[in-house]
Amino acid sequence: MQISSKQPNIGTTIFTVMSQLAAETGALNLSQGFPNFNCSPKLIELVNHHMKKGMNQYAPMAGIMPLREAIAQKTADLYQLNYHPNDEITIASGCTEVLYAIMTAIIHKGDEVIVFEPAYDSYVPSIELNGGKAVYVTLSPENNFAIDWNLVKSKITDKTKAIILTTPHNPTGKCFTQNNINSLAAITKNTGIFIISDEVYEHIIFDGRKHWSPSMHPELKERTFVCGSFGKTFHTTGWKLGYCLAPKELTAEFRKAHQWITFSCPTPFQYAFADFLKEPDNYLSVTQFYQEKRDKFNNWLKPSRFDWIPAEGSFFQMVSYKKITDEPDYDLAIKWTKEIGVASIPISVFYSEKIDNKILRFCFAKDDEMLEKAAEKLCKL
Ligand SMILES: Cc1ncc(COP(=O)(O)O)c(C=O)c1O
CATH class of the missing domain: 3.90.1150.10 (Aspartate Aminotransferase, domain 1)
Incomplete structure (x- = not known):
């Protein structure tokens, strides 16, 4: 065959x-x-503890509530951003699933998604498998991979559905600044273009830099999907647990896709992270x-x-x-x-x-x- x-x-x-x-x-x-x-051995103990306690059946589709609450708390504490655990936070099988589910939720055949390259390798296949087209903005070492926002603007058409960005960035190690966020807001003002922000390295940021997410800009927040992962932060890439933060209307569509991709994620791991996140250190x-x-x-x-x-x-x-x-x-x-x-x-x-x-x-x-x-x-x- x-x-x-x-x-x-x-x-x-x-x-x-x-x-x-x-x-x-x-x-x-x-x-x-x-x-x-x-x-951390503590994390392993916690998973064990919750397995022994019997937390071994399907978790709710959107993730267990204590974990969603813990993420809401952390996001509020660190960035003064409010996401409601009920309908704005969803646990998924790693950032890879988050990205795929977003593309599935938003892309209609022929839609364009602007991608900065060099780009993490799952972005373009996720766009294309969902009937979309990647439109590239090429960054180069000559100017230390800086983003030319006029060039980005010139790539926007009436088919542009989303812009995907990564901060901190893999592979360049570059981080968005507040200026970048403002430029992004300016060129997408009144467009309804979604922002897909891959922030899996959110806590791995150097020399006193502050993490800047498009969700921190009030105009962008309402059309931004923040993609997170516990794998990179807690040295648990094999546990494949991540999450999506997005306003209610966006989350509703995201969950429709997520429920057919994995439906739900491993229960004891979710309880372990919920406990572990309670200690900010x-x-x-x-x-x-x-x-x-x-x-x-x-x-x-x-x-x-x-x-x-x-x-x-x-x-x-x-x-x-x-x-x-x-x-x-x-x-x-x-x-x-x-x-x-x-x-x-x-x-x-x-x-x-x-x-x-x-x-x-x-x-x-x-x-x-x-x-x-x-x-x-x-x-x-
Ligand atoms: C930029 C970026 N996004 C997403 C992922 C995938 O994350 P996860 O393991 O949570 O699916 C990776 C993993 O290398 C990454 O570097």
Whole structure:
């Protein structure tokens, strides 16, 4: 039997390819974005506790109320933003599902979604599988991936349904500023364009920066979907739990999609996070934890021939290898995994036209020993 593919140009994601290669070759895996250390033992105890207590059946479709309440509290405490747990907060199976459910909820055939590239790899397939078209705004290292808002404005048509953004950004490590949010509000004023804001690295933000979400702008809040995830914040990427914050009318449509994708998410994990979120230090301490990792990794790389600007946020550091070689980034990432024993992600994979700026991305959500060893190898190049 042959399936007429709906995604004929899609293969296995680069993250799987590089992680597999790293496993086969025994390379230090700084490619895929997941920690190589464990989550808090307290979280594991909490999951255990709730499993033993019998919290093992379907959770409500929108998520258990204590978790929705805890997210509402955290969002109010940190950003003075009010989302009602009843009808404005939904728990989903990671940010990946949140993104897919949003696209399913809002896109009609032929709608356009503006995507900044380099872009996280699930955005465009989620748009296209739902009948939409990605319209690209290409960011480049020449101006440190700054956004030209006039260019963004020029991409808006009467078919523009949404703009998707990521802050802190994967793979560039850039963070939105208040100016960015104001520009976004100005160019979309009176348009009814939805904003899809991927904020999975919300707490991984450096050098005293403040996290700026479009939801903090009163005009944008009413048409913004905020996409969150516990995976990156709590070192639990394998638990696949995330959430969507959006005004009532948007949430109602979001839930219609979510209920047919996963319906509901694992119950004991939700209770565990609800308890864990009650202690703000559990998420606030993540900022300093990753600041130290970024600083150490950057410091250990100092003697190398790479060029880079320290990441503003996320747990990724991009480096330019132009002074070392001009080989294509994809080939080089594979070669260095095999020959040097350090796996990375080539940035060209995040561009629709596979633009090769000679940049690799290293994930520094790894224990210090692995980071130091990797830097040592990279400094020899
Ligand atoms: C920018 C971005 N969005 C979404 C995700 C996926 O999040 P989750 O694991 O919660 O589905 C990732 C994971 O790497 C990411 O980097």
